Amino acid sequence: MATNVFDNILELPNSAIAARREALVGFEPRFVRVHANLKMLLDPDGLKAWSLKHHHVELPIVGHMADRHPLVILAGDAGTGKTISAEVLSDAIARELGKEGFFLRLSTRVRGEGLHGQMGNLVNDAFEKVKVEAGKKRLAFLLIDEADAIATSRSTLQMHQEEKAAVNTLIQKLDELRELRGRAVVFMSTNRMHLLDEAIVRRAAVVLQFERPSEEERVELFQKGLTGLKLTKKELHELAELTGPDQNDGLGHSFSDIRLRLIPEAVASCYPDHPLSFAALKLAAELTRPSPAIQ
Numbered sequence: 254m255a256t257n258v259f260d261n262i263l264e265l266p267n268s269a270i271a272a273r274r275e276a277l278v279g280f281e282p283r284f285v286r287v288h289a290n291l292k293m294l295l296d297p298d299g300l301k302a303w304s305l306k307h308h309h310v311e312l313p314i315v316g317h318m319a320d321r322h323p324l325v326i327l328a329g330d331a332g333t334g335k336t337i338s339a340e341v342l343s344d345a346i347a348r349e350l351g352k353e354g355f356f357l358r359l360s361t362r363v364r365g366e367g368l369h370g371q372m373g374n375l376v377n378d379a380f381e382k383v384k385v386e387a388g389k390k391r392l393a394f395l396l397i398d399e400a401d402a403i404a405t406s407r408s409t410l411q412m413h414q415e416e417k418a419a420v421n422t423l424i425q426k427l428d429e430l431r432e433l434r435g436r437a438v439v440f441m442s443t444n445r446m447h448l449l450d451e452a453i454v455r456r457a458a459v460v461l462q463f464e465r466p467s468e469e470e471r472v473e474l475f476q477k478g479l480t481g482l483k484l485t486k487k488e489l490h491e492l493a494e495l496t497g498p499d500q501n502d503g504l505g506h507s508f509s510d511i512r513l514r515l516i517p518e519a520v521a522s523c524y525p526d527h528p529l530s531f532a533a534l535k536l537a538a539e540l541t542r543p544s545p546a547i548q
């Protein structure tokens with residue numbers, strides 16, 4: 254198996270990931286939505302116990318659940334937290350079920366290298382790895398990041414034969430994954446949901462939509478990142494307003510625009526000779542533009 258198949262392989266539970274969860278804004282409400290579904294997928298015995306407890310029989314739907322595909326699609330604009338949420342969700346669910354796990358991120362690097370014929374191999378290798386790991390009684394999470402690079406609709410006109418074959422392989426592997434019931438979950442992230450193959454979208458147990466932060470979330474984002482700076486409520490709200498859609502032609506800053514561009518820009522204007530100030534943050538907010546929406 255090629256060793257470059259994965260950008261990273263993480264052991265779960267993972268304290269570095271758990272720490273990143275603390276820094277996320279708006280994660281908990283999103284987590285609640287997908288959480289029960291993941292639990293149903295990864296803990297079939299728990300579902301059976303639930304049915305017996307509350308209905309005194311094993312409802313037929315408990316058996317029907319085995320037909321669901323353990324696939325979660327994370328869709329939304331760039332920098333809205335899809336990749337980081339896949340990691341955090343996997344870590345959280347492994348902790349909750351008290352199991353060890355494995356988080357694999359599939360590299361889509363081959364795309365730019367014109368190696369169309371390798372897509373199928375890549376998918377095969379990734380699922381093979383998942384099977385092996387899940388066989389060791391560990392939970393296996395596979396993230397196919399920027400999945401539109403691989404899972405593009407087969408009806409796309411200029412699609413190479415090899416790429417179509419890779420999508421077919423992917424669908425077949427997702428079907429087979431159901432046999433590992435309770436041990437593996439595949440996440441696919443995309444910021445071009447409309448490009449994903451219909452047969453793949455149909456198989457998703459959950460589609461989680463990611464949005465740019467609301468005004469309240471932007472306040473929290475500044476607050477969390479700048480604790481210790483003693484900004485007033487009014488100042489925080491002013492920063493949130495400056496980075497919102499009203500001040501930016503209808504499209505506000507994304508989570509990563511604020512955390513990884515705007516705030517560092519403000520820091521750069523003060524570092525190393527001056528303390529970070531509200532004025533510097535305000536200026537950075539006025540000068541930086543939100544990243545454009547991906548069509």
Ligand SMILES: Nc1ncnc2c1ncn2[C@@H]1O[C@H](COP(=O)(O)OP(=O)(O)OP(=O)(O)O)[C@@H](O)[C@H]1O
Nearest residue numbers: 277278330331332333334335336337444508509512
């Ligand atoms: N909910 C959040 N709260 C705080 N920071 C966030 C949140 N979501 C994302 N971020 C910040 O934005 C960065 C980018 O997030 P991430 O890589 O998960 O985005 P993405 O949706 O996968 O983007 P892309 O489509 O470009 O891959 C994170 O490293 C983090 O710093």
Ligand SMILES: [Mg+2]
Nearest residue numbers: 335336398442
């Ligand atoms: Mg991403």
